[in-house]
Amino acid sequence: MSTIEIEGLHPLKGEVWIQGSKNAALPMAAAAILNRGTAVLRNVPEIHDIFCMIRILEAIGCRCRFEKNCLTIQAENLTRVAVPRSYVTAMRSSIVLLGPLLGRCGEAATYYPGGCSIGSRPINLHLHGLRSLGARIRELGDEKLAARADRLRGAKVILPFPSVGATENVLMAAVLAEGTTVLSGAAREPEIAQLCGFLNAMGARISGIGTDTLRIQGVSRLHDAEYTVAGDRIVAGTYLSCVMAAGGEALLRGADGRTLEEVLRGFAAMGAELTVRKEGVFISMKDRPLPVSLRTGPYPGFPTDLQSPLLSLLSVSRGEGEICETVFEDRFAAAEELKKMGARITVLGSRAVVDGRYPLTGAGVRATDLRGGAALVAAGLAAEGRTRVADCGHIFRGYEDICRDLSGLGADIRQTA
Ligand code: UD1
Numbered sequence: 001m002s003t004i005e006i007e008g009l010h011p012l013k014g015e016v017w018i019q020g021s022k023n024a025a026l027p028m029a030a031a032a033i034l035n036r037g038t039a040v041l042r043n044v045p046e047i048h049d050i051f052c053m054i055r056i057l058e059a060i061g062c063r064c065r066f067e068k069n070c071l072t073i074q075a076e077n078l079t080r081v082a083v084p085r086s087y088v089t090a091m092r093s094s095i096v097l098l099g100p101l102l103g104r105c106g107e108a109a110t111y112y113p114g115g116c117s118i119g120s121r122p123i124n125l126h127l128h129g130l131r132s133l134g135a136r137i138r139e140l141g142d143e144k145l146a147a148r149a150d151r152l153r154g155a156k157v158i159l160p161f162p163s164v165g166a167t168e169n170v171l172m173a174a175v176l177a178e179g180t181t182v183l184s185g186a187a188r189e190p191e192i193a194q195l196c197g198f199l200n201a202m203g204a205r206i207s208g209i210g211t212d213t214l215r216i217q218g219v220s221r222l223h224d225a226e227y228t229v230a231g232d233r234i235v236a237g238t239y240l241s242c243v244m245a246a247g248g249e250a251l252l253r254g255a256d257g258r259t260l261e262e263v264l265r266g267f268a269a270m271g272a273e274l275t276v277r278k279e280g281v282f283i284s285m286k287d288r289p290l291p292v293s294l295r296t297g298p299y300p301g302f303p304t305d306l307q308s309p310l311l312s313l314l315s316v317s318r319g320e321g322e323i324c325e326t327v328f329e330d331r332f333a334a335a336e337e338l339k340k341m342g343a344r345i346t347v348l349g350s351r352a353v354v355d356g357r358y359p360l361t362g363a364g365v366r367a368t369d370l371r372g373g374a375a376l377v378a379a380g381l382a383a384e385g386r387t388r389v390a391d392c393g394h395i396f397r398g399y400e401d402i403c404r405d406l407s408g409l410g411a412d413i414r415q416t417a
Helices: 022-034 048-059 085-090 092-105 124-132 164-174 190-201 233-246 257-269 304-315 333-340 370-382 402-408
Strands: 004-007 012-017 038-042 063-067 070-074 107-111 136-139 144-148 156-158 180-184 205-207 213-217 225-228 248-253 273-276 280-285 293-295 320-324 344-348 351-355 364-366 386-390 412-415
Touching: 004 370, 012 233, 012 402, 022 038, 022 048, 022 070, 022 092, 022 164, 022 190, 022 233, 048 063, 048 070, 048 085, 048 092, 085 092, 085 107, 092 107, 092 124, 092 144, 092 164, 124 136, 124 156, 124 164, 164 180, 164 190, 164 213, 190 205, 190 225, 233 248, 233 257, 233 280, 233 304, 233 370, 233 402, 257 273, 257 280, 304 320, 304 333, 304 344, 304 351, 304 370, 333 344, 333 364, 333 370, 370 386, 370 402, 370 412, 402 412
Parallel strands: 012 248, 038 225, 156 180, 293 320, 364 386
Antiparallel strands: 004 386, 004 412, 038 070, 063 070, 107 144, 136 144, 180 213, 205 213, 248 280, 273 280, 320 351, 344 351
16 A cells, blocks of 8 residues: 655745646547557556556557557457456546447447446446447446447437547547547547547548537548647646645646646636746746635536645635535545545535635545545645655556656655555
């Protein structure tokens, strides 16, 4: 069980490189199987979720090489169409293989991802989208799903909620389908625009990129391609929160300010001085954060993935703030841990009211999920004394080396086990 120890109240200063985006790289790696050849992805983060995706791709017959953030996937011969159950449990986003497996092989099998600490994680929208393209999907008992389609057919697909995963699954299934698919109500997250960019680089014909209506003209085959994954806006947002929690200034190299507009607006309202530059985002934080009232929402709204770090910031703010979580039903697990450090948080359904006027003190806490764990690290930077964050495996699912990155900025932080 890995633990991160932080000695708080050291201001941060310097530069940090922002790793490539996890949520862009994962569906791109899945999309690589649509091409009966080789795909090369650059700037792929070395994190546990990517290692898990590589193991799944190898289990279904791909050959993968991952060196210095460059992932090469050879998908000439697929040997099975079923995602092993152990991987589905380890990584719920493995569901994103359903669309590409169906598109490439005409059949696919996987399991219901099951709930997790941030909510029940249903996949009804994924299944609705794939069924609209002609897939027959059966539930075989024991949570197993089997999908089949001799040839997927382009269709009008409407998503009643802009689910990121469902948009990606429908997109990838539609690329090799017969005819044109018009996907309305699509999620507009920048990671989807990146996935579209990669698919088009392989020869797909997708238009409407960046909007909520994507038009996908089916093609009969794809070709080899290389693509560079953009910087991770959620990691960038996490590190901005860390600078705001500890005070100080930093340049986040590789962060794309255009994908962080709502975050920068919220953080500026909390007192951060922010400058978007060509090479990244610069932040300076001179005082404790001001309280704000914010709600999360699908892109371009404030990202739910930065809700927990925001909870930490409000816990050390100069008054009473509020967060309304509109994307996931049960995402305030970090609140209970923050309370162990002295935070005053009241959770009322989808709202959390936070009184930041009481100082945080270091304590033993536990990462309950990926972003909740990162939020505890941010809180540790603002707390007096030593904070020990246990169960850090959750954090390593999405951050290459949070201790390296923050100690490079002058934080007193280390992994102890
Ligand atoms: C992706 C991100 C995750 C981020 C989330 C929202 C990846 C690997 N993960 O997750 O980091 O927090 O987007 O920005 O990219 N829903 C349904 N039915 C469905 C699918 C989703 O009801 O079939 C609901 C979910 O329960 C949730 C909401 O829609 O309440 C958003 O989910 P979705 O956008 O699908 O998130 P993910 O793709 O799982």
